[in-house]
Amino acid sequence: MKKLAVAMMLLMAQASYAQQCATSDSGCKERAVVADLGRILTPGGIQETYKTRIGGIDQWLNVRGQDQNNPIILFVHGGPASTAMPTLWQFQRPIEEYFTVVHWDQRGAGKTYRETDPASIAGTIHIDRYVDDAIEVAEYVRKRYHKDKVILLGHSWGTIVGMHAAIKRPDLFHAYVGVGQVINVRDNERILYDYAVKTAKEKGNDEAQKELASIAPYPGDQPITRERIIIARKWPQYYGGMTAYRDSSLYFFDGPLLSPEYDKADVKAIDEGNVYTLEKILPEFVAVDFKGVRTFPIPVVMFLGRHDYTTPAMPTVEWMGKVKAPYKRTVMFEHSAHMMPWEEPGKMLVSLLDYVRPLAVKTKR
Template identity: 65%
Template structure:
């Protein structure tokens, strides 16, 4: 098993080899073509655009899709760091595109943006503050290019760190904020996830897991959260369903990019390279993230909670949402999800966006 670790998701993935012989290669290309045809926007008033534009001094990739240009825009800020959503958005996004235009963005160091920029130009810019600035610039770009007064800000996992910062800095850009797998306190998340894994390992008499976990205990404790410790700490909560509920593996997500019509086979391989490039540089800052002292939030905030999420455990965010003052706030629980709610419960994702988020873009408060 090849390991790809991320600071917010810390995911272990088996990407597998691409087809080698000519017959399998042709079948692989036909499969990608079928997905491309399924997801193609054919509505006369729709939009299907993929392009790179200057954001934060480098070229960054955007994919903008929707069945009706008149619909409000969602800016989706992906997780990771450097875990782009574009190559798996085909798994859950099509129904959302009937009611919203969705802009997915490969952040600096991730996916196609990683591919198209010299590493030496980007390396020293991998700072949380720069990602916050980038999020603001992307939102401003979308408003101007598509003629919108504001956009909806939606973020997943690591992406909730710069997205929350952008909402606090520039609330005028956004109708509201949707957090999925929200990070409020990294250290508290690490403690809760570790405790869950240890309890599961004991309950299942998993000696391998117990040895791994005890080797870093107490965690996080007073020691630095290093790459090696965080890899060990995140492996076992995810094995016990803390990434995808009721699953020890998430093949649908990690192998999904191979069928993406938007990523070539070489681009898929670059996902891991972007992760390796990005994560070590961001980890020292990421582990200090703590939004728990934010007592006032300037725009409506909706949190999507995976009931079984032990990758970014829900307790710190649930406590924050109870105490924060905001124009509107709503908790939405996904009972059959862990960390990957849009992939795990795409139907509830759409229904929740229509009930709690679409009214905000129409100038109304949800019921």
């Protein structure tokens, strides 16, 4: 009976994609191939994408893992509004053998952005609201999948939400993992800008030098506006500060086009949600500062990219040297910039197994 059920699930999924490809856009067959590769059919596995009520609105979750007995990672994506759900297929499959991974499209992001009239949530785009949402997601996941605690992992902007959530509700989490951690935004902006200026001069890039000079001194004492931050980040990312050794990150920005979870409207919503959210959250974002946090209530592990000039590693290294925590570990990804899970997926898996999974298993015992 179990084999029959699995076969029926497979046939239904294939039929669903066949129907979509008969009426949908180009690229559908390619998405079907990705979906087939990523299909989870192990007896104890889980694969589901659904919306649920979080923070008073419908928000989307994606849950994948080969064995539901494994620890859960709650992945808090970056941005703001740069959801990781549509590119998880690029790096996550090996992780799913040892963890159940929950992705969450935050308010104003991706599939969640499409669920609600943006005007109706305009007044809720605040860091505190995201933190409360993350806590609510953690509580929901813990209850639905019968876990005492989950592992909280934040990437980029998600580290701001994750750090606050871990401090506010440490009882929910085995550990906190910061991937491309933000400690102080203004420090980060100064470091990445100085790197861009130095590198542009070394490379003799007149265009970059002119653009960067137009916002000098940066960040300085002036407000960090959307226009200034776009220029400041354009050139360090061009010089490998987002993806090491690359002047672009096409794999990430166009990766959603091959996502089985996202249709064309979902993909379009990524950019729309990013613009919508950044405009509202920017004043709070640039004021973020965790340098005053000297004690951390749960184990903390930082995954840092040696070449990261989006959220530079050094402020986090310095913070980790001072903070007191039940357990702390810094892992440097030598061939990564800001996108460690995508750039060094092997090291990502090994580091999770070596430094994070034992914390969840030990707590469980």
